[in-house]
Amino acid sequence: MTKEPVDVLIIGAGASGAAIAWSLVETRMRILCLEQGPHVHDQDYPSRNTSYELNRYSDFSCDPNVRQLPQDYPINSTGSEITPVNFNGVGGSTINFLGHWPRLHPSDFRARALDGVAEDWPIDYATLAPFYDMNDRITGVSGLGGNPAYPHYTPPLPPIPIGKLGQTLARGFNELGWHWWPSDVAILSEDYDGRAKCVNAGTCDLGCAAGAKGGTNFTYWPMLENAGVELRTECRVREILIDEETGFATGVLYHGPDGQVHEQRAEIVVVACNGVGTPRLLLNSKSKLFPDGLANRSGQVGKNLMFHPLTGVTATFDEPMEGFKGPMACSILSQEFYESDPNRDFVRGYGLHSGRYTTPMTYALGGYGTDSLLPWGKEHRQVFDQQYPYSAGLTVVTEDLPEETNTVTLDPDLTDSDGIPAPKIDYTVSENTWNMIRHGEARAEEALLAAGARKIVAKGSDKVWWRAGWHQMGTCRMGNDPERSVVNGWGRSHDVKNLFIVDGSIFVTAGAVNPTSTIQALALYVGDCIKNNIANLFD
Amino acid sequence: METDQKGKWNGAELKVLTSLLEQIIPANPDRNIPSAGTAETLSYLSDIAATDGSFQQAARRGLARAADLAANAGGELDQLDADQRVALVRQLETIEPAFFETLLRHTYMGYYSRPEIRALFGLSAKPTQPEGYSVAAESIEFMSEMTEPVVRRGRIFRPC
């Protein structure tokens, strides 16, 4: 069944798909977004249920292999040290993301020039800065201006409370003379733009029923639907179609909610399916012209997969830390060890993140992002009575460097519910990252003790957190060289002139910060470039 | 030992399971914290067994194993002395590791999902939304004072 053609077809209604749609809406082009998931209504979020913690291990798990909902696709990560996690629906992974909102540093765009590793981005921080600001205003970002780890900017809203836990750790960093700053967050510290402020519920991963967290289901999508952008849900794209003569994308084939396969034609195709979903879709779009997958003449589609490998150090203090109160991942962030230092046994750096603490069930099951059950018996009692209420920790979030051997490919056997081949992840944590982790754990321990910790109770073992593949980057990277990159400096495929990619897969390096503020700034930037080049877009 | 039907434990199984749960999460009488061997956690495990046949099978085998071990030690599990009971559960953990890990996971989930247990650790018994928790915002003066040493050190990023 063929549908009426559109000007712009966006695949994926998550963070990046929403941002580029917003950028393009003023062009009055006919914009359609196809999203494999449904609308997830805030009345249905688990945080409104009494036994909300159970949903973290079933239908609201961040792991699609656990959720197994009809809109999810399985991911074979048996060859990986980290499993990718996500959410599929209107809002994408911003439905269950934690809203931590740091920006990349200027040096992140120049890793080759400054440190001789990875590649440089074809754009720089200054180019993205106005788009970061624009996105912060739309999303409603809270934070404290003047962070000396960045060129000056001020978030639109004051910071959220850092709470007892944040204040305690901040004193430790001050004691050592190390950098720390209240986290920038995509969470409202005040009522803003018709949305209510955060109520410190602490279960941001279970959907923010208050609407205080800047998921695109609360920020961009209501505006976009009002502005006439068509959003077709429960529509899973199986393949992007190509005209073998012109080499242009002509549209897509997708599975609709009626169980039928439909063809949708479009002038411009924008892929926004996340760092795993995007290479999967391109690799599934084979043709005579592109036998190895669409837009893959460079062979770089699915290569250079980057996460942010991480581990944590936990300590106990004399007083209760009330860690379950307040946004889950966001209190304070130290970037003391972010920039390269030639005296260390690794290049690039990491952040020390202080999230809050978690709810009792998740604590008993080993914490968020890990699977390591607490002991039973007398030890269990001790942990819960003497440790849990008094706990605070630091997470070591490292920069991952791009490696061609870390990949997303297609699994030969595994498919989703529509029979479309599923992604397979092969990923190994590098020696450089391990050195960072060891360094970071020792520094985290120092900071916690300086903050008055009574005892260090848990450290990362020789493993990184398994279920912490929250950030998926690099698998269709940007670049000026068509032999070494998939898209150019403004997100357009080198090989297919009307195909754009806007999600984290176009990152060249990962930095050591959560990526979504950059993903959305980039999507707004790509949208702007499309508008500026509209007269000769396909040259 | 046979369970009568899906998710229903027979009397002998129920006894062994209750004793195991009491060992897994013991009570803290000083703070009125109950053990996991209560009707609510048992009912959660029954619900799991009713929907997950493989858990039910593994549980049936594991509970029979525990009963045998207790018989070898001289009685029923709840009749052994405290040290003997702990030793027996350790033994079960060694010889039935897969079952034991699954039991542990489900026990933690069943026990801590109960609102009244959450409340014993300072959390609200209610859903987290819409009320949430009250956390005072720090004043501008307080934050300026706290961040002053960081600001004083000056820029720490590499300009490029």
Ligand SMILES: Cc1cc2nc3c(=O)[nH]c(=O)nc-3n(C[C@H](O)[C@H](O)[C@H](O)COP(=O)(O)OP(=O)(O)OC[C@H]3O[C@@H](n4cnc5c(N)ncnc54)[C@H](O)[C@@H]3O)c2cc1C
């Ligand atoms: C638990 C969790 C916590 C996180 N916390 C943070 C945080 O604190 N800070 C931060 O910066 N980032 C965080 N992230 C990451 C953040 O959510 C992502 O970086 C961001 O959402 C990526 O945006 P995206 O547009 O690339 O992909 P997504 O937001 O994931 O959207 C992609 C959309 O594409 C759809 N799609 C995929 N394939 C198809 C197809 N074939 N057809 C149709 N639709 C398709 C999907 O259903 C999905 O809705 C977190 C993620 C998770 C899972």
Ligand code: SF4
């Ligand atoms: S802590 Fe704030 S952002 Fe997180 S879910 Fe609660 S209200 Fe929403």
